[in-house]
Amino acid sequence: MACQDGQLECVRLLLEAGAAIDQARNDGTTPLFAACQNGHLEVAKLLSSYGASRAATPFGTPEEAATEDGHADLAAWLVASRGWTPLAHLETLTAARATSLLRSGASLHEGEPTPLRRAAGGAGEAAALVRRAATPWSPASHSLFPAAARARAALLVLSLYEIHERYHLDSAGATNGIAALDFGHCVLGFAIARETQ
Template structure:
């Protein structure tokens, strides 16, 4: 459209949650405003579409002021009290902290891409501590020390380092534990190695 209206903007204006979700999953520009400066989040708040606003926030939508004011001001101006209260409560959240909105697949994607468990107010881990659902459970698992069972929840750099170190442990086992007695010792060495890796591999591994 000539005024810069995007499919995502229309979905947010109409309150079409699942269409907005599909567009965001397809990498739609979440902050692309119309020519007048109105953003998808602003119009969702203006129209009182709480779940759409939550979804946009979980993808990191900007809450900065538009020429018409902030999203919070838009919600308040139209009397959308529940939405306005949620916007205030979630001001310090990172995308990973949006437990009620995140699917397990998106939570996993954020964890694997390096989303911090400890940033924001409250942090994702603080919110997940008493939370229900798959996203909260994944965050709690990701906060535990590295293990083969939690390997897939770590960022790419940490997974690569873990794979390198595990291969090194297996190579040492193959080289130095070839007889039956050594095989037993080798299994013990592998178990010990996995325990050590729990301390050597962190989510912030460079």
């Protein structure tokens, strides 16, 4: 009902609370189909950013509904965003949601266009977060890596710190004049991968 009536903030609250994104009514109408049928572009964008299915209902696809009911701007957006993953919805994502997707392991390189390609030169916090997540691991990008990568980085940093403390290394005592911790900052960018390709 919230999607059918275009109640964007209500839809947002329901999705944040874990509402089933593709739960259809008894007649087969999905939330995305109802939003598209009634021309609610911002609701459709929000649903799509949560991964709403664009599959056909008994009444057709959401794209067909928008076209048939004369919602040209919505129909055009649905066509343009066909290959997007949830992370590619940069204009719809809040910084908190973009961070959550990145920390959950959302790919920067999947979809067409990819989230990283959409973020290149894009404005807004979500685009900036995607660009920062694409950089090699560093203390500044650490929080945007998936849990396994963050745990690996923490383990490596702790290991380097323990080596440094155990052997009392400093810049003068380390091989080639490089302190163990400086070495760590140089190496971790290569040792910690955001995605397995």
